Amino acid sequence: MALVVAKFGGSSVADKDRVMNVAKIVTDTYKSGNDVIVVVSAQGDTTDDLIEKAKEINKDASKREMDMLLTAGEQMSISLLAMAIEKLGFPVVSLLGWQAGFITSSAYSSARIKKIKTDRLKKEIDKNNIVVVAGFQGLNRFDDLTTLGRGGSDTSAVAIAAAMGADICKIYTDVDGVYTADPRKVKNAKKLEAVSYDEMLELASLGAQVLNNRSVEMAKKYSIELEVLSSLEDKPGTIIKEKVEMEKCFISGVAKDDSVARISIIGVPDKPGLAFKLFSKLAKNNIDVDIILQSIGRDDTKDISFTVTKENGKKAVEIVSGYLDVIGGQKIKYDDKVSKVSIVGAGMQSHPGIAAKMFEALYDKQINIQMISTSEIKISVLIDNKDADCAVASIHDKFFSES
Amino acid sequence: MALVVAKFGGSSVADKDRVMNVAKIVTDTYKSGNDVIVVVSAQGDTTDDLIEKAKEINKDASKREMDMLLTAGEQMSISLLAMAIEKLGFPVVSLLGWQAGFITSSAYSSARIKKIKTDRLKKEIDKNNIVVVAGFQGLNRFDDLTTLGRGGSDTSAVAIAAAMGADICKIYTDVDGVYTADPRKVKNAKKLEAVSYDEMLELASLGAQVLNNRSVEMAKKYSIELEVLSSLEDKPGTIIKEKVEMEKCFISGVAKDDSVARISIIGVPDKPGLAFKLFSKLAKNNIDVDIILQSIGRDDTKDISFTVTKENGKKAVEIVSGYLDVIGGQKIKYDDKVSKVSIVGAGMQSHPGIAAKMFEALYDKQINIQMISTSEIKISVLIDNKDADCAVASIHDKFFSES
Numbered sequence A, B: 001m002a003l004v005v006a007k008f009g010g011s012s013v014a015d016k017d018r019v020m021n022v023a024k025i026v027t028d029t030y031k032s033g034n035d036v037i038v039v040v041s042a043q044g045d046t047t048d049d050l051i052e053k054a055k056e057i058n059k060d061a062s063k064r065e066m067d068m069l070l071t072a073g074e075q076m077s078i079s080l081l082a083m084a085i086e087k088l089g090f091p092v093v094s095l096l097g098w099q100a101g102f103i104t105s106s107a108y109s110s111a112r113i114k115k116i117k118t119d120r121l122k123k124e125i126d127k128n129n130i131v132v133v134a135g136f137q138g139l140n141r142f143d144d145l146t147t148l149g150r151g152g153s154d155t156s157a158v159a160i161a162a163a164m165g166a167d168i169c170k171i172y173t174d175v176d177g178v179y180t181a182d183p184r185k186v187k188n189a190k191k192l193e194a195v196s197y198d199e200m201l202e203l204a205s206l207g208a209q210v211l212n213n214r215s216v217e218m219a220k221k222y223s224i225e226l227e228v229l230s231s232l233e234d235k236p237g238t239i240i241k242e243k244v245e246m247e248k249c250f251i252s253g254v255a256k257d258d259s260v261a262r263i264s265i266i267g268v269p270d271k272p273g274l275a276f277k278l279f280s281k282l283a284k285n286n287i288d289v290d291i292i293l294q295s296i297g298r299d300d301t302k303d304i305s306f307t308v309t310k311e312n313g314k315k316a317v318e319i320v321s322g323y324l325d326v327i328g329g330q331k332i333k334y335d336d337k338v339s340k341v342s343i344v345g346a347g348m349q350s351h352p353g354i355a356a357k358m359f360e361a362l363y364d365k366q367i368n369i370q371m372i373s374t375s376e377i378k379i380s381v382l383i384d385n386k387d388a389d390c391a392v393a394s395i396h397d398k399f400f401s402e403s
Helices: A016-031 A046-057 A063-087 A119-126 A153-163 A197-205 A212-219 A274-284 A310-326 A346-351 A353-364 A386-403 B018-031 B046-059 B063-087 B120-127 B154-166 B197-204 B213-221 B274-284 B310-322 B346-350 B355-365 B385-401
Strands: A003-008 A035-040 A090-096 A103-104 A114-115 A130-134 A138-141 A143-148 A168-173 A193-198 A228-230 A237-241 A253-257 A260-269 A292-294 A301-309 A333-337 A338-344 A369-375 A377-384 B003-008 B033-042 B092-093 B102-104 B111-115 B130-134 B137-139 B143-146 B167-171 B194-196 B226-230 B238-241 B252-257 B261-268 B292-294 B301-309 B331-335 B338-344 B369-375 B378-384
Touching: A003 A016, A003 A153, A003 B197, A003 B226, A016 A063, A016 A130, A016 B046, A035 A063, A035 A119, A035 A253, A035 B213, A046 A063, A046 B018, A046 B063, A046 B111, A063 A090, A063 A130, A063 A138, A063 A143, A063 A377, A063 B046, A063 B092, A090 B063, A103 B102, A114 A153, A119 A153, A130 A153, A143 A253, A143 A369, A153 A212, A193 B338, A197 A212, A197 A237, A197 A253, A197 A338, A212 A228, A228 A386, A253 A386, A253 B154, A260 A274, A260 A310, A260 A338, A274 A292, A274 A301, A274 A310, A292 A369, A301 A310, A310 A333, A310 B369, A338 A386, A353 A369, A353 A377, A353 A386, A353 B194, A369 B033, A377 A386, B003 B154, B018 B033, B018 B063, B033 B063, B033 B120, B046 B274, B063 B092, B063 B137, B063 B143, B092 B120, B092 B213, B111 B154, B120 B130, B120 B154, B130 B154, B143 B310, B143 B378, B154 B167, B197 B213, B197 B252, B197 B338, B213 B226, B226 B331, B261 B274, B261 B310, B261 B338, B274 B301, B274 B310, B292 B369, B331 B355, B338 B385, B346 B355, B355 B378, B355 B385, B378 B385
Parallel strands: A003 A035, A003 A168, A035 A130, A090 A130, A103 A138, A168 A228, A193 A237, B003 B033, B003 B167, B033 B130, B092 B130, B102 B137, B167 B226, B194 B238
Antiparallel strands: A103 A114, A138 A143, A228 A237, A253 A338, A260 A301, A260 A333, A292 A301, A338 A377, A369 A377, B102 B111, B137 B143, B226 B238, B252 B338, B261 B301, B261 B331, B292 B301, B338 B378, B369 B378
């Protein structure tokens, strides 16, 4: 007998038919002899609808009251799912975040889980109940309701799996697993049987938004095996765990991120400390910088280029402009018609030919590389936006069709 | 500086404009130098909508899960009202039933308040916060959410007023007070300045559904002064308290109840114990009997008549039919085209002419009285349904127009 934690997102419980479908999946798992804890998000658009309602009354409502409002969303979905499970004739109990023991930091709207007091969860499991828990929410030291921020239900599920020593944490969603590339764009994209935590983290940060990153980090920390799978089709998904058997192609996936913009500062004097000053200034303004490239000095000046999210683009340009005198740059270039294309794979650490193969795929299509960034398990290139889909397809073919 | 508890029903917070209106009333009360605790119901049709949603999934959902679902309704209304109060620039905090310290019995869907732990309420008042509390809900000894049943928010408000020693408990609603008769039916109906707890209890049980009876009983028990007033018009309502200055007319109001049915058992042998057996049998089946009339025996048989609610009518007839052999009755008559018309007033205790005056009003209109029932502060008659409105008007004129 295993303990299974199963998490269902808002779209999986969007209407009564989907709620009944989830009840079926959950009770089938229970019938197979498992203890089951289910973590659920608010139904469909409930959270967005509640935010809209709040804005109509007060655009600047306090985060405390927003959390009070939003946590009602999961309260409704857990009770409805519990009723559906009752309807199928199984013993069930729904628990709010605080009833399930979620103690969080006091930061409303973006609280962190501090611990889970598992007494109640254990008691309900001992009574052979299927336990339905409200994701995304907890209680802070003031006895007030908090939320974990968007995607927090994934984190709730992994945290319960860790606290209860679950055998597996299944994340049911509207895709059926993690793919080697976006299956809507790349027709040969293949579903991965398994992927490592680190690869998944890199893939998630690249826009393959299957799983919330905090949940993967937590799963890695506590060695919780995850499975991403579809709530609408009964077939295996993708397992996420520490060590994954290497496949021939050495990489796990190709991802594209269109949300980036590039800023270049031309003609910066070649003196030490300038880069440090510039990036400290941006960090102080809460602007995360991703790829950084510094050209080798021509004459006694150099060029510094870096990427930020498009969202932060304008603000970053303003800050750099106001700082241009200090660092002594000549002019600023801004380009938001760029994309970051990346390959991720633990295999590349021991196979130096991977980068070359990626660049070859781009050369095949005559695509110009603007910037390159590498980490132990990732290689990213910045290219023109219009070439991005073609680049992903070409790289994907190079690695996956030849193998 | 006084402590005011103000309660607003679902229709008073039905949409964003009404929520802002309530915020205005509450902050005006606060600005006048009062501490304010606000008790709110779920918005408009929220509760009914949630019940509908539950039924679509499971018609026989457990009461525990129904309470889990329904309590989300007030959670949304308290946070939205708190946001509206924030918008007006006042310090505010919303509290769920359990946060406000409501400890209830464990009977889901009809829990009784056992006590209120006032620590949190006191702390928030000490911080000069306006406190917005979710009505209708509490927590039982299993740490599970409970509801107090329909109309429970009135009871929540009175219980807080009692526990906190409030100076007054204002019940805001969509009528502007308690009237001498239904103002939609009787054009000379007058708003009462004040009425006693006992009179209010009788009026409420007669279908003048202004206030939930449990809340009036509790107000009487703890001597909490109530005021029923409109949330849409800024004018005084009706005060409900222990002793009310007697007005000339001696009665407080005339009320009509159409929800009754009469059952008569004809030809019951005149032996002791039969009435006891019959009404025990009905009580065991949870059927409340209201007026009972037993005719003086003709020959050696008698007739027993009683009223039940229309809702219970069919079931009561079935029970009595199956029991007819035991009590030896000859036949059963059932009539649900009847109404109960009553006058209520503490004044009648010392003025024996009141009943005669009521009967005279009926005689004036040639209305036949089927049954009569009297208590210390109430006289009820059962009459034909079609005469009821005319009877109320005639009685009302007799007492209030002549005075």
